[in-house]
Amino acid sequence: xxxxxxxxxxxxxxxxxxxxxxxxxxxxxxxxxxxxxxxxxxxxxxxxxxxxxxxxxxxxxxxxxxxxxxxxxxxxxxxxxxxxxxxxxxxxxxxxxxxxxxxxxxxxxxxxxxxxxxxxxxxxxxxxxxxxxxxxxxxxxxxxxxxxxxxxxxxxxxxxxxxxxxxxxxxxxxxxxxxxxxxxxxxxxxxxxxxxxxxxxxxxxxxxxxxxxxxxxxxxxxxxxxxxxxxxxxxxxxxxxxxxxxxxxxxxxxxxxxxxxxxxxxxxx
Numbered sequence: 001x002x003x004x005x006x007x008x009x010x011x012x013x014x015x016x017x018x019x020x021x022x023x024x025x026x027x028x029x030x031x032x033x034x035x036x037x038x039x040x041x042x043x044x045x046x047x048x049x050x051x052x053x054x055x056x057x058x059x060x061x062x063x064x065x066x067x068x069x070x071x072x073x074x075x076x077x078x079x080x081x082x083x084x085x086x087x088x089x090x091x092x093x094x095x096x097x098x099x100x101x102x103x104x105x106x107x108x109x110x111x112x113x114x115x116x117x118x119x120x121x122x123x124x125x126x127x128x129x130x131x132x133x134x135x136x137x138x139x140x141x142x143x144x145x146x147x148x149x150x151x152x153x154x155x156x157x158x159x160x161x162x163x164x165x166x167x168x169x170x171x172x173x174x175x176x177x178x179x180x181x182x183x184x185x186x187x188x189x190x191x192x193x194x195x196x197x198x199x200x201x202x203x204x205x206x207x208x209x210x211x212x213x214x215x216x217x218x219x220x221x222x223x224x225x226x227x228x229x230x231x232x233x234x235x236x237x238x239x240x241x242x243x244x245x246x247x248x249x250x251x252x253x254x255x256x257x258x259x260x261x262x263x264x265x266x267x268x269x
Contacts, residue, residue: 035239049240064219073223079142080204081197088151096159111149118210136218141211158192194259202249
């Protein structure tokens with residue numbers, strides 16, 4: 001008499017897991033499909049909206065076109081992600097590897113902006129930005145958003161797991177703090193750096209309210225997200241803009257998802 005396979009009971013559970021994944025994927029892709037179908041003018045040329053926003057050299061009658069807005073979005077998102085990542089890893093390195101006085105208090109102060117995002121302090125931030133002469137500039141669109149402790153929190157938790165013996169060995173070999181940072185910490189932290197850069201790039205790319213506030217009279221600083229509002233979010237052109245605005249973060253996430261998984265699950269223990 002043959003015995004039932006010990007793996008037979010796994011198939012119903014695997015089928016249920018796959019069903020849940022399929023339903024979850026459909027739920028997540030549903031809004032994307034709605035935007036895509038809404039951007040296609042099925043009554044006439046299905047690509048009319050895309051041809052209009054991509055091929056019209058002067059889209060709003062002010063010298064701004066979709067290419068300019070795409071470049072502005074890359075500058076803003078790349079600047080926010082790059083500066084946040086750089087500042088975060090340097091701050092975390094100082095907090096973990098140096099015996100600073102009151103470093104727990106300093107760390108708490110760095111995390112304080114997390115509880116007050118730029119939308120809640122937009123008026124005083126705009127006042128400071130205006131006094132510094134950064135209104136209607138890339139600096140004004142990027143620098144105030146960089147002031148956040150999210151990256152410091154992530155990097156500090158990661159660097160604090162690195163064995164202290166590694167730094168002692170580097171010190172015995174004559175490596176100073178900067179050499180230890182560039183030759184040891186940065187190479188082993190590349191997955192975390194890539195993961196954080198990707199997340200911050202997407203956050204910077206989706207910025208709407210602050211660029212709208214700080215570039216009120218400078219239409220050459222329009223981003224793709226601002227372009228959606230300008231052409232009308234409910235129109236076919238607005239939905240085509242939305243599809244263009246979704247593509248770069250989507251492609252970046254697809255190419256870096258392995259780094260994100262490795263970086264956010266990296267452990268030294």
